[in-house]
Amino acid sequence: MNIYVCISNVPDTTTRIKYKAGNQEVDYTGVQWIINPWDELALTRAIELKEANPGAIGKIITITVGKADTEPTIRKALAIGADEAIRIDAVPLDAYSTASNIAEALKQEEPGIILCGVESSDFNSWSVGGMLSEIMELPSVSAVSSLNFENNKPIVTREIDGGKQQISVPVPCVLIVQKGIAIVPRIPSMRGIMTARTKPLKVNTGVSVDPLIKVSDYQAPPQKSVCKMIDPEHLEQLADLLHTEARVI
Amino acid sequence: MNFEFTEEQLMIQQAARDYAQRELILDVIERDTHSIYPEKHVKALAELGFMGMMVSPEYDGSGMDTISYVLAMEELSKVDASVSVIMSVNNSLVCYGIEHFGTEEQKQKFLRPLARGEKIGAFLLSEPEAGSDATSQKTTADDKGDYYLLNGTKNWITNGNTASTYLVIAQTHPEKGHKGINVLIVDRNSPGISVGPHEDKMGMRSSDTHSVMFTDVKVSKENRIGEDGFGFKFAMKTLEGGRIGIAAQALGLASGALERSIKYAQERKAFGKELAKHQSVAFKIAEMAIKVENSRNLCLKAAWLKDQGKPYGYASAMAKYYAAESAMWVTTEAVQIHGGYGYVKEYHVERLMREAKLTQIYEGTSEIQKIVISRDLLHLK
Numbered sequence: 072m073n074i075y076v077c078i079s080n081v082p083d084t085t086t087r088i089k090y091k092a093g094n095q096e097v098d099y100t101g102v103q104w105i106i107n108p109w110d111e112l113a114l115t116r117a118i119e120l121k122e123a124n125p126g127a128i129g130k131i132i133t134i135t136v137g138k139a140d141t142e143p144t145i146r147k148a149l150a151i152g153a154d155e156a157i158r159i160d161a162v163p164l165d166a167y168s169t170a171s172n173i174a175e176a177l178k179q180e181e182p183g184i185i186l187c188g189v190e191s192s193d194f195n196s197w198s199v200g201g202m203l204s205e206i207m208e209l210p211s212v213s214a215v216s217s218l219n220f221e222n223n224k225p226i227v228t229r230e231i232d233g234g235k236q237q238i239s240v241p242v243p244c245v246l247i248v249q250k251g252i253a254i255v256p257r258i259p260s261m262r263g264i265m266t267a268r269t270k271p272l273k274v275n276t277g278v279s280v281d282p283l284i285k286v287s288d289y290q291a292p293p294q295k296s297v298c299k300m301i302d303p304e305h306l307e308q309l310a311d312l313l314h315t316e317a318r319v320i
Numbered sequence: 321m322n323f324e325f326t327e328e329q330l331m332i333q334q335a336a337r338d339y340a341q342r343e344l345i346l347d348v349i350e351r352d353t354h355s356i357y358p359e360k361h362v363k364a365l366a367e368l369g370f371m372g373m374m375v376s377p378e379y380d381g382s383g384m385d386t387i388s389y390v391l392a393m394e395e396l397s398k399v400d401a402s403v404s405v406i407m408s409v410n411n412s413l414v415c416y417g418i419e420h421f422g423t424e425e426q427k428q429k430f431l432r433p434l435a436r437g438e439k440i441g442a443f444l445l446s447e448p449e450a451g452s453d454a455t456s457q458k459t460t461a462d463d464k465g466d467y468y469l470l471n472g473t474k475n476w477i478t479n480g481n482t483a484s485t486y487l488v489i490a491q492t493h494p495e496k497g498h499k500g501i502n503v504l505i506v507d508r509n510s511p512g513i514s515v516g517p518h519e520d521k522m523g524m525r526s527s528d529t530h531s532v533m534f535t536d537v538k539v540s541k542e543n544r545i546g547e548d549g550f551g552f553k554f555a556m557k558t559l560e561g562g563r564i565g566i567a568a569q570a571l572g573l574a575s576g577a578l579e580r581s582i583k584y585a586q587e588r589k590a591f592g593k594e595l596a597k598h599q600s601v602a603f604k605i606a607e608m609a610i611k612v613e614n615s616r617n618l619c620l621k622a623a624w625l626k627d628q629g630k631p632y633g634y635a636s637a638m639a640k641y642y643a644a645e646s647a648m649w650v651t652t653e654a655v656q657i658h659g660g661y662g663y664v665k666e667y668h669v670e671r672l673m674r675e676a677k678l679t680q681i682y683e684g685t686s687e688i689q690k691i692v693i694s695r696d697l698l699h700l701k
Contacts, residue, residue: 143330259331265383268328
């Protein structure tokens with residue numbers, strides 16, 4: 072069984088976000104690109120499972136929607152331990168166009184488990200995994216915080232209100248994974264870095280898909296305001312501020 | 321001239337940074353305070369391939385270039401100079417020495433486990449009465465036909481207790497002066513070896529530093545590296561490359577101190593505004609940054625020369641001298657910028673300052689580096 076890990080190329084989390092074109096576009100000048108942190112954890116778990124179950128899992132294949140400038144990030148995934156990579160040559164316009172392109176590419180593959188990080192740290196749509204499973208008409212489980220194999224079958228833990236579910240999932244399936252799926256993201260070894268360039272990186276032609284979302288403009292969130300100190304002798308001031316300014320009571 | 325790094329070099333830098341910032345940082349203060357050897361980190365770095373970074377894959381190394389090594393050493397040293405010195409000795413002294421000057425049999429037997437990090441190496445040159453003056457070796461390796469008999473004491477040995485493989489410099493033909501010195505590969509478990517107590521050091525307290533005593537230790541002639549009398553030249557040649565590792569370590573101490581100072585200056589307020597908006601602090605940081613940038617450029621130039629197969633002794637001496645002197649200044653200023661908080665362990669900069677001092681001393685003092693540089697310039701012997 073092969074595990075496919077969807078990898079999103081995102082700006083480093085310490086990037087200072089800037090906009091351009093009248094706040095209609097993000098200015099990516101000078102941005103450092105990284106693997107989306109949730110996808111990195113998903114990839115780590117896939118590698119751990121392959122190491123623990125060498126007979127059950129064949130290859131780990133990453134899949135990314137992006138142009139050629141995403142290849143350094145893809146090669147990092149190969150250095151970490153993926154066996155092969157697929158880059159779909161298209162701009163990820165929104166979650167729907169991303170999911171549609173991934174679905175199209177997977178038609179030519181034989182996925183066992185498809186892992187999607189719950190969200191990407193740039194646009195945080197929380198949608199690709201769910202859309203992918205619907206487009207492909209595959210079973211999916213969301214909020215997956217652990218993935219194990221028992222008798223060569225995936226068993227997942229899903230976080231729900233007030234507890235956890237243990238679910239046995241048929242393959243092929245889409246698993247939408249969140250924090251907890253792996254504890255520490257795998258660091259690429261020297262050997263992994265050396266061999267990353269020799270591992271297969273296939274480029275598929277993208278499909279033209281109209282996005283469902285159009286961004287009207289971008290706005291930065293309001294700056295954090297100065298902390299207001301309230302005299303404990305005058306708590307009525309606190310109640311007044313919570314009512315009139317914060318409007319929470 | 322291209323000042324950009326390759327994708328692989330950037331990946332290596334990031335891997336070292338990730339390990340340092342996620343793992344080493346967690347227990348570095350505790351290990352420094354209590355002089356605890358970083359056993360699990362050495363093992364983890366070995367598994368990642370850092371302990372034999374530049375050794376050819378033919379001998380189970382990672383086959384990386386010296387520039388990658390400098391980048392990795394800098395990142396690890398920003399957090400933990402004890403771990404980086406263990407890595408530096410293993411890589412640029414022991415592995416380098418055996419790979420470049422050893423026989424095929426020596427490489428197969430000794431280099432492979434060192435490159436994999438399964439065994440750790442130590443470089444035994446300094447003695448109680450011979451530090452900078454390495455020609456005055458009192459440790460003797462008497463030629464007994466098919467073996468050498470080793471007697472003497474070495475001190476200040478990094479990895480002195482944890483190493484399995486020692487490279488020992490010793491005098492065989494005193495009448496020939498430094499041309500009678502040999503270098504021997506010695507198994508740490510040989511009968512007649514005793515290791516002194518762990519030195520209680522000012523800094524780099526997590527790395528184990530010991531005296532090592534040899535009493536009638538038999539070493540097979542097959543374990544001699546190079547021709548009879550090659551030992552001093554071996555030591556000097558190997559230290560040339562080792563200097564690049566220590567220069568990169570000093571660079572890491574300085575750049576780590578700078579990063580922490582920038583962050584602190586942006587957060588801490590005095591007289592109604594952030595320290596960063598006080599010109600005295602802002603200018604200090606600018607000067608620190610210039611020294612860090614110069615240190616980095618010198619390290620990378622020396623590394624580049626070595627990778628190109630060009631002479632690099634002059635460049636590595638410059639890099640080591642400048643980076644060590646800069647590290648001492650930059651880390652001291654970092655403590656100053658942090659004020660009272662810079663004086664306590666929790667804020668890390670006091671440790672960086674204590675560690676920077678050693679970079680001015682070991683693997684050739686700053687004074688020795690000036691001898692190397694001036695001799696080269698003035699064509700002196």
